[in-house]
Amino acid sequence: MSAVAGSTAAPGAAGQMDFLQVSNLKMYFPVTEGILIQRKVAEVKAVDDISFAMHKGETLGLVGESGCGKTTTGRCILQLEKVTSGQILYDGKDVSKLNKADLSQYRQKVQVIFQDPFSSLNPRMKIGEILAEPMRVHGIIPDARKRDERVMELLNICGLSTRFADRYPHEMSGGQRQRVGIARALSVNPEFIVCDEAVSALDVSIQAQVINLLEDLRDEFGLTYLFISHDLSVVRHICHRVAVMYLGNMVELASCDELFDNPIHPYTRALLDAVPIPDPTVEAARQHKIVTGEIPSPMNPPPGCVFHPRCELAVDSCKQAAPEFREIKPGHWVACTEV
């Protein structure tokens, strides 16, 4: 499933196939001072004008370092944040304008898997209850006995023994809990899942099991994933297309192999360069160009292109105006004037 030429409004899939369309999304968090009378003193520009589109069945990777806005983007899509401006269209409908009934339906179609399998499960609920609750809330299976059968089925799908239904989260390992998180997301038959660092907390051998599970489920149920991760190796493995974010901006978007084989934006290049490859021969042959400096504060981002203070290609004009996010070749978008 390769990237189709982008529409002008949102880089991504072609017009009618747009399943999720994010346009000019901005999410600014206010920084306030004072206890009784709160004054806004600044803004954290967590997400600053990004646009992209996804089609059904696609896995889009959203990568970047801490504070680049990838999680906030996911939370905006999930309607867990009230966006500052911009539009999120899901199946052609603006998700911020849904009425209560439609929103409830939206929450059923769009699910999330969180990073931390330790804090995202209620420690006082048994696994069976955790899995049954969303089905009860959404009225999917009103009959309690049938619900229990479905719980067993979900445990099976996610590679867990059915005896876990009577256990509590603390009795399980990290990998098993993450499988419960996945089973919970699946319980309401979603179409779209935001995987927010879903495998980052797991050990390599367990991580590989969970990655394979996510891939199998995608194929079996035709799921669409927004796969948020800082681990580029995992993203390369699982995603069809990848978007790179830096300080609230999207700097590059391309099909997976294209992005990893022909990275264009200087930040993407630096990021790929920084990831060590588990092979001493390959490592010895690689040129390491290590990007200097630290990520600036999103409260006070640099003017112009946000990457210019760390960029080796930066020229004077980079400090003036933010570069346009342009399609440099079919399906490959980049925000840089110097490439």
Added chain:
Amino acid sequence: MTELLKIQGLKTQFFTSAGTVKAVDGVTYDVEEGETVAVVGESGCGKSVTALSIMRLVAEPAGRVVDGNIMFQGTDLLQLPEEEMRKVRGNNIAMVFQEPMTSLNPVLSIGLQLTETVQQHLGVDDATARARAVELLGLVGMSDAERRLDQYPHHLSGGMRQRVMIAMALSCEPKLIIADEPTTALDVTIQAQILELMKNLTRDLGVAMIIITHNLGVVARYADRVNVMYAGKIIESGTAEDIYHNPKHPYTLALLKSVPRLDQPRGAKLDPVDGQPPDLARLDEGCSFRPRCRYADAKCGMSFPPTEHVDGIHYSACFKKDELDSPMKEAS
């Protein structure tokens, strides 16, 4: 090169209500002067406890080193009186911890934390210690060192804090630095900066380093020698080439096959290790990897396989080491 540290038959156990946890169960390895040795393994395999045992920082009475010896420049650290051990810590052997957020004292200035170690071990006056602190911050690539000394940890980013930790570790010119997951909490571009810094400093200053990590990529990039740990034991050791290109233990092989690689196109299925790591309080006589191993047979359940020589400095503890599949395919 001469031998700096020699760990022999180290056993560290924790005594819990669930039974005796054999966190480190007969670990033997050595570190030569100026060399970078990696200890790699997954959570709970005993790699951090090994490091804590070297520093004699295992929390008693819950945990205790029950057997083995740790020879550092000819002295057994385990036999030293606490008084003497204090002189070794931070002075001859320094440690860099994973969490730069929690391993600095939040209520003390950077300068105070840096000079404390110097004054404690070298007995110099305030001005000399401060000058040394400025020099150290410069060494780890922090600009504006004078001003930094009066700042507090919360003023600094994660990467900067880790630089301060490295400066502290270097302050008394140690012979050995133990870095326990030094970059795990950091972003990837910052991780590359810190690892490069540590590599250059250890090379320039001739400091040996034990780097403890779960990241196979980091190991491939930086280590001279690799020890792979599983369930409290070193199951394979050798040069990075040995381990990555010619693994002789099913666990090492499985680890390499289960890690996604940046240089491989998408689509290939990962080949994960089935099952879970064992409960260290309930290990039996046999090989601890046996339940997850594709090559295991009845013999593996009888006794733990002895560590056998493969070639050069390559050792493996597996009865089936000569029957394994060819290692991971070469990167195309």
